[in-house]
Amino acid sequence: MKYIDFHIHMDFYKKPQEIINIYEEKQIYSLFVTNLPEIYEAHLPKYNGFKYIRLGLGYHPEMVDYYDFNRKIFDKYFESTNYIGEVGIDGSKKYAHNIDTQIQIFDYICSKVSNEAKIMTIHSKKAEDIVLQKLKKYKIKYAVFHWYSGSLKTINDIVESGYYFSINPSMLESQKGKEILKNIPHERILFESDGPFSKYKKNITEPKYFEEIFKEFNEFYGIDYFEKLVFNNLKKLLVERQFFEQKSKILKQIIE
Structure with a gap:
């Protein structure tokens, strides 16, 4: 099986190096998101040599109360990655x-x-519509809504805008989560653990549970190819991103 995990906070695990080794050994294509540009800067030297793990340059909206957004560091490393995340807006009461x-x-x-x-992985809790508005305003090509919890109508708007969703096992535990899962077109689904923040049967979601988790998604969707579905969706997204990058470079050369 070819597993993917498109949103994981590896630095929040008690023993992150052990988790990192597991992802590499099991050949799980994964995106390690960061909550601050400073965290990205600290981890970048460690991740250049990995085959299956990619590092996202992020600033989590929940960090606003605690850390200023360091534009200088963000700009410094902007060209060093194809992934921006976790970023977004949190409109919840807190x-x-x-x-x-x-x-x-x-x-x-x-x-x-x-x-x-570049591919953005988006936090949009209680701010889904304004996040989508911003993505469209700035003509963002590639975005993935992580652990979406908004309205069903906005799902349609997100899909029409060409964006994706990353889903996790915690979404199977509530009626609203299940309704959201049912309304996302299969071709726009990616898988995430959001570890260590999502839970699977009261345990932190980890790769050792992936086979069982993927079986549950198979049962939920009434299919037998969930792992192939999300893997192929990621592959398609990455190919589209690479094609756009190459086209942009050619156009830039012509203009120059």
Whole structure:
């Protein structure tokens, strides 16, 4: 089986190096998202040699109360990765007081990514519509809504805009989560653990549970190829990104 994990916080595990080794050994194509540009900077030297793990340059909206957004570091490493995340806006009650600052930061990040061949992994809790609005405004080519929890109508708008969703086993544990899963077209689904924040049967979601988790998604969707589905969807997304990057380079050369 070819597993993927398109959203994981490896630095939050108690023994991150053990988790990293497992992902490489099991050949799980994964995206290690970061919550601050400083975290990306600290981990980048360790991740250049990995085959299956990629590092995302991020600034989590929940960090606004605790850490300023370091534009200098973000800009410094912007060209070093094809992945931007975790980024976004959180409009839930706990973070509503600083939503204007969140929006300003997300505006800046989107302006950097605009028309670039980079894939964003998005936090959009209670702010799904405004996040989508920003993505469209800045002509973001590739975005993945991580652990989506918004309205069914907005799912349609996201799909029409060409974006993806990364889903995790915690979404199978609530009626709303199941409704959301049913309404996402199969061709727009990726898999994420969001480890160590999502749970599977009261345990932190880890690769040792992936086979069982994928079987549950097979049962939920009434299929027998969930692992192939999400793997092929990721492959398609990466091919599209690479093609756009190459086309952009050619156009730039012509203009210059």
